[in-house]
Amino acid sequence: MGLLRYTAGRVVQAIPVLIGITVITFILANLAPGDPVRLMLQGQEVNQEVIARIERQYGLHRPLHERYLTYMGNVLQGDLGHSIHRDRPVTALLAQRAGPTLMLVLSAYAFALATAIPLGIIAATRRNEPTDHVSRIVALIGVSTPSFWIGIVLILIFAIQLGWLPSSGLVYPWRSPDQYGYSGYPELAYQTIRHLLLPMIALGTLQMATLMRVERTQMIESLQGEYVKLARAYGVPERTILRKHAFQVAQLPIITIIGLNLSTALGGAVLTEYVFNINGIGRLFLEAIQSLDYQLIMGITIVIGTMFVVGVIITDISYAYIDPRVTYGEHD
Amino acid sequence: MALGEAQTDESHGPSEDVEAEYGWRYTFSKVMEDTTARWGLYVVALVLLVSTYTFIDSNLSQLTFGAFSDFTFAETLPIFDHPERIPPPGEGEENMPPAFHADGSLSNPLGTDPSGRDYFTRIVYGAQVSVSVGIVSTLIGFVGGTIIGAVSGFYGGRVDDALMRMVETVYAIPPLILIIVFTVFVSGGSPDITYAILGVGITFIPVFARIIRSEVLSVREMDYIEAAKASGVKNRNIIRRHVIPNSFAPVLVYATLQIGVTILIVAGLSFLGYGAQPPTPDWGQMLNTSHGYMHSNVWLSIWPGLAILVTIMGFNLFGDGLQDALDPRIND
């Protein structure tokens, strides 16, 4: 079937990119200054023998391309190496940190979509009216403000001044309430939301603003489309035109943008997790950078790159699913 | 007709120049007609002016007159202090609130930082870093991207495929993450603003390459290129004389908007400690420092954020206006 073949095709297309990601990270990571072995042994008196042993253990004595091939071999078997600094498998660390990051990014997207689409539509239909101007200004501020500063301001206002919401950390809904000492699942759910709210808005604002701008433009364009004129000429109610005829077409670019923006969102997650002290991949990345834990850095970069590629594939497939033109390869 | 023109064309025809000039002037007047774009331009102009002033002050005047102990322009203007000098023991007051606060003083309109330096001066001097970062790294991306994009789009085929795969790969890693890895590793663990600029510039090469490429693809099909090819003009010359100039306008718009994005990313970078280093007055770096004073001195976190917001908004408004002027389809 078309869609299946399309999916397979997209996955195949992604392979060189994924390989590229590993090459880039590998090269960058091996520019690493200092000696990872010494860093690992911080402050211990060791002789050359020990250093040589560790170098052998991590294969540090071999030429770069050999190390790369070995590394790739391991990666293909799901082994992203070992965090020298934390003395744990990189995959274990990532598995543990992926949950909060995904939760953060997905909720930010949910927030962005839930606000951007209605606002974009309203702005498009009330074009050049005050509503439109206000929402355009909001969007403009949204794309012009650093997400971390939004986070800081939100904390200043809602956590510090008003004391309504917590300023740091997340509560994970997949844990049992007992682990937090909560009375039950309702409190767990309540606390999950309470903790998620500020970081979600901080990370989601930029997405919201970009999506809103796109939504507005697309809706305006779509509403000027001949098919909308046609629908109007055949007496289709304005509401149906908006919700069905114009909307469906306008959503197509939104889907693409969502995929591509995943890159900004994942980058933003680093800052958001830092500002809100969330134990996600972003913070793990900062810690890894701080300690020059290069296997961990490579692992994270590869995983984030893969997340992005997978995200784009998923959006491409949804696009193909919604836009009949793509499945059959006639996308113009 | 097209053929004849191309054959004689060593420097592109005079009529073209006139048209281009007319185009620029026309575009500019269109931008000035648009109220929001005009304000954007004012902000951009102000920021540029301030940066130029501070650049001259902190670099040239020192060359001429020597630093600190001797003449600087800043000292001739009583509103400015030295942006980096910490007041000697017994002078100055740390963490003073802004002037409108009861404990504030007009001599420090925005208060002082934890080292007792005048915050207003630091904010003003911060423009220089942000702007030079924005412009220089955008320029790097612009030039690099133009070369790669033009080559890729013009030759097509395998060259294009290979270059575009590379571009996609770089695209797949969130810029912030890639830039941090680049900056930290290439700098040998002591990141500073130079590496950040370089990192941002290189990371954005693919973004520009993509746009240039698609422009080139459309320009490539134009008659005069065909004609030039047919008449045996060297490829390199075709790219330089025809392809690049004709793909220029949309990329210029993009570059303007990109300056905003760049400032945003470098602010994030400095905020995390991988961009400008203290005591350099840089907005992102100041937010890093002020993060520790969120509870004791909120103002420190407010001003740099506002400065970033206003600057980026200026570039965005101006860029939007430029875009509208060049492509009035959406926003008339």
Next chain:
Amino acid sequence: MVRKSPYVTRRRVLASGTAASAVALAGCIGGDGDDDDGDELIDPSDYDYEREEPDDEEAARQSTIEYTQELERDEDFDPIHSNDAYSVQVSNLVFDGLYEWDDGLGLEPKVATDMPDVERDGTRYLYEINEGIEFHNGEELTASDVAHSFMAFQEEDSVNLAQYEMVDSAEVIDDYQVQVDLAYPYGPWELQTMAISVVPESERESESDREEFNTNPVGSGPFVFSDFEFNEYVTLERNENYWDEPQPYLQEITFVDNVDAASRIGEIRAGDTDAIADVPNDDWSELEDDDGIRVHISESPSYMHLTFNCRDDAPTSDPDVRRGICHTFSMTDFVESRLPNVAQPLSAPIPPITNEQWDFPLDDWQEEYYPGYDPDQAEELLNGAVDDDWSPTIVAPGDHRGDLAERIVTRLNEIGYDGAQAETLDFGTLLDRTVYNEEPSPDDFQAYLLGWTGGPDPDAYLYNLYHESQTGINQAHFYEGSDSFHDDIAEARELADQEERYALYEGVMVEILEELPSLPAYSFHNTMASRDYVKDLHAHPMVQQNPRVVSEYGNVWTDN
């Protein structure tokens, strides 16, 4: 001041303590009046709280608290291998020490019944231990466990080995007596080294046992390891069969961490946690004024120092240059204006709390040797000793030490050395550039700012930071010193007699103050903040002892 980067590499408590921002105690050198705009150093002893006993003991025994640490734990809970203060904070509640600290830096017997009998000129120690102590697995703690605890460092090639390498053997005499033989007399032994945690031999027999033990430790202490999520939290439950008094009131304590000071302060203010460690200087008064919050502070044996590159090729190999730099700025002014709530200036290479056991004339030394703010003197000393275009680099971590470096550089700029620059670096990079740098050139650094946390024995500072054997391990000043400088440090280490050691150390420290291979900077206090319903919490000078939830001197409970 806030760190430049989000995470300071975790602090190594034992092998290479680096002490970032939170460390311990009272008694302070007052401000010297450089400026009088109200920056006054606080006296930690003003914050000593009275004991608080609950009216309703049963209710108190329902208490649970969450404690937010300031850095991430390494999650190594096996005391033999654990090497970070924050894991040790947890394991200290799970294990009993052979000796434990009193409310200061004095040792008291815990598992041991009394102070040891010393034989063979301070190379043989005889320990008698209490009967009837049970590990959480139900087995009795016996002499063989104690012997095992002493020997395991060597047998298992622990990272903490350097601390215990003088142990020659530990022999079980009977179930409740152990004899430990040292290869040579070791000065710090009785003051610090013998305070080991006692681990159960039976739980640590094989490599895999020990791996399991490391993240699911079994001790004999007042708390039992209960729940643990890697890098997230550790929960301990009260040991209902604890052998000793006092029995803890706390039913449960959970350790979490939040490395971002601002956000930690936010948490305590919002009541999202019950207690936090490490209050930044500028938030201190804010929290102090908050009715719902109590602040806790204690002096600590932390020691920040400005250390110079004394290699021949560096201008700073000239003592005049070093002294000149030290005169350009005012350390007291820096501490008073930037860190008055959390630190005190130093006048010797040991912190005052360490001196409590020794009584060196610190105040006299301050007067006599310590270089104060004197730009003229500085200019005079530097003039001629260095070129006019001299451009020294001072490297430091991006925290308050980075601020200090910035300040020194500003002052150097002011007297005409425009090229002077401060560079703040990530911890790993900083160590790479300085301590681990085998051939540090003057371009790498001419001075660095680092810290060290020791204990009651000057050896911890003088040997690790100044003895030549530690070059490339803990220090990088390459200071050659007088003929006896390094020998004296090494000799004092291997003497048991405190008076003999005092004499040697006095000479060493005076030389340091005269020659200034490094300038003692300041000592950080240990700070905590808790919600006001958390009762009977007292800050301890040793960072790894906090939070001291149950001891002779405090037994934490909550009133809510």
Next chain:
Amino acid sequence: MSSRSDPLLRVENLKTQFFTDAGTVRAVDGISFEVYEGEIVGLVGESGAGKSVASMSLLRLVDSPGQIVDGEITYKGETIFGLEEGPDGDLREREDMLTNEEVRTRIRGNEIAVIFQDPMESLNPVFTVGSQLREFIELNRDLSSDEARREAVDMLREVGIPDPAERYEEYPHQFSGGMRQRVLIAMALACEPNLIIADEPTTALDVTVEGQIIDLVDDLQAKYGTSFIWVTHDMGVVAEICDRVNVMYLGEIVEQAPVDELFYDTKHPYTEALLNSMPRPDRTVAELDPIRGVMPEAINPPAGCRFHPRCPDAREACKRIHPENREVARADGQPHRAACIKHDVFGDEYEESVPLEGRAQETAASATDGGESEGSGVESRSQSGNGSTSKTDWRRGGDDRE
């Protein structure tokens, strides 16, 4: 043709204007015409003449910032648009004017349907052709979903789409341009309207397909008896399909006549120019006579006769007098109207004023005649005579050439 008594649609003095920052664009500036049952009325003119705006005004579908500002549109006795003078002298909507909702439910689709110019863009790319067809049928004929579906399939067959049941499920991009136009025609017919506005329905198609579509419409029109307003710039199409023609220039109707009269007895220089400018197989490129200049912008129309700057016959008076559309002749009881003062009904100002400089010679030079034209789509073509006095049988073609 049916009786002249009651037109299906009557448009009187319709004015539609666009209010832009640069000023008011008088896109449609007081046009009047009628459409009777069963006839095909052409609306002809260059692009920008206001044809499309005029036709959309009939459905009250003028996009902002456009607005119908004056005139009256009556359809089957109902007022689609009409103004009256209010008590304080303002124009206000008449009470019997249909509300927006009424226009939508009662007029659009079920009474007046539209076929748009661009079949590639007019269908919504993300829905199947069938579902779009069915939606409009359901909406306008009050049929159940199943019935509408059956009707849709029937209609697809009717317009000549093979395998209609299968193609019903396909998406627009799977149809060729001609097929899509058939779909649009099916859409219009399926709603069983009495009037179909065909807005340049064949412009985007290639010539062979254009012919097929025109034939199809011709057949279907005969079968269903639906009236058409055929908007086009192509005189050839007009000749082929229309019964009566309105020629528009810059928002005004400049000539209005039964199709034969228009071609055989052209009364307005603009119409003439249009006919002259058409490429024809019987004429060489050199003989082709494009209309001089470009049409001015409707935002700032020339004073006097709007065509005078381009008119070969223009005289001094044309710069002053703005002629309305007057009956200048009658054929088979139907009026032939034109807005040009050279006709006697406008008095003698034209005769008395002098020709504009340089026009006379040009007029003479352009007096060429076309030859016999052949071929299906372009069979009925015209030529112009020289000046107002030349009347040539457009079917016979010119005789003085070659």
